[in-house]
Amino acid sequence: MHFLSFVWDPSTGLDLGIITLHYYSLMFVIAFGLGWLIMKRIYVREGISLEKLDSIFIYAVVATLIGARLGHVFFYDWDYFQHHLLEIFLPFKIQPEFEFTGFRGLASHGAAVGIIVAMYLYSKKVLQKPILWILDRVVIPVACGAIFIRIGNFFNSEIIGQPTGSDFGVVFKQLGEDFPRHPTQLYESGAYLIVFLILWLIYWKTNKREKMGYLFGLFLVLLWSVRFFVEFIKENQVAFEDTMAFNMGQWLSIPFILLGLYFMFRPQKRIPLQA
Template identity: 30%
Template sequence: MPTLVLPYPAIDPVLISIGPFAIRWYALAYIAGILLGWWYARRLAAREELWRGRPAMTPTDIDDFVVWATLGIVLGGRLGYVLFYKPAFYLANPLEIFQVWQGGMAFHGGFLGVVVAMILFARNRRINVWSLFDVIAASVPFGLFFGRIANFINAELFGRPTDVPWAMVFPTDHFQLPRHPSQLYEATLEGIVLFLLLRLLTHKAKVLDKPGFIAGAFAALYGCTRVIGEFFRMPDAHIGFLAGGLTMGMLLSLPMILVGIALMTWAARRKARAAGSEGAGAPRR
């Protein structure tokens, strides 16, 4: 038992309630993430120096994609949670699938939803789909950060029991044990750290001219930060630990790491081959 336990800052999940209408922090977190991601993506699309030439899309394209992205996040995130985490419960209670305001969104489902939205939008606008992947991937950490803060406010997805002096007792914990505030760990790793690493690639290394590289980096780095976070987070009670002490979050993240590394390698080699072909065709001096 720790000698010190930080008091959990009990924040009402409902910001404002007027009759049956309620504005929840959970919903505001998604709105904030989408708006900030939209703003950042527009900036990336507008700066030619980051692309070493003409950007693959315009800020107007980003404006139009926001609706597609929002649908992908909400529909994919909810369906992912239903299918990956609680299929038996929602099969028995199908109407609760639509009660998104009660919480229950899966990042991996939202990720797949946005991927589908990007493919359809890129084809519709004749944009290089890998470049669109890159811009959106660099903007996603905003949503991840605010989503984890919302998890903390909802006192959900809390951590494993611990004796660290910053442990907290969450009001939703049946056992009332001091636990890691793992939502804050994940907000830092998946939001702040991931954003800074991707920004180094876009603004310092300037790899936006390698379509698919940032998307691959995002997948690999997110997978790594998620796996790290899972060591402090309690697995969902209805799933528990899997074989070898793995969790569902780890299991879903491992393929992302492998695919991300493969995609970065492919994007870098593809750019190198293109540069080699241009050099071979240039006149000798």
């Protein structure tokens, strides 16, 4: 008997009668909803017209979903998708037979690239401010959203940790297992909460927000460092990672960390503080 573990066997979602609202989808809704509220407060403080708020929401949602999907396709499963290009953005498989799958397979590194590209376009077309200005601020709701995305992964019993080899851990019953694993989804979610609070406090309580690129760099260093170290106790997502010194998630995190250090410690331009 595992006295320090618990069995995790949630339902797939909330049964609303006509449809079932999957918990993973609900976490995305919460993530984007809170993100919108956080950016609204930031825009009010910075004196930015709230008319530009809806645009950033659309840019962020589209970029996150497309970037995350393409990240999974190219970083983790290109061997399959190079022969099934139509399935990249379709919620079903065609071969060997038709099967509705939903949009499975999202990679956070791809989402990060997508958001950076989207914020570049948004800064040029809508905001008309330097890209680093918006990146310094958008990373705050992004860190908040990451908390709930990992909770969604926990509901789906995916991105699981390695067996603990002890009484401690979570037994993922949906996987047909009877032994505890590290709940790495919750480890990451808790760490991302800390990252969010650090960014939030620095933005509101210090003058670091006037150093263009600093908050963006700090976000990259903190969030991807968490990802890098938690990966050591995760199960590899694809077979080819078993032969790698670091898994794909770790290799992809290293450039983000280095980029973050650059933005944190480079000679920085100051921007006028708003009240």
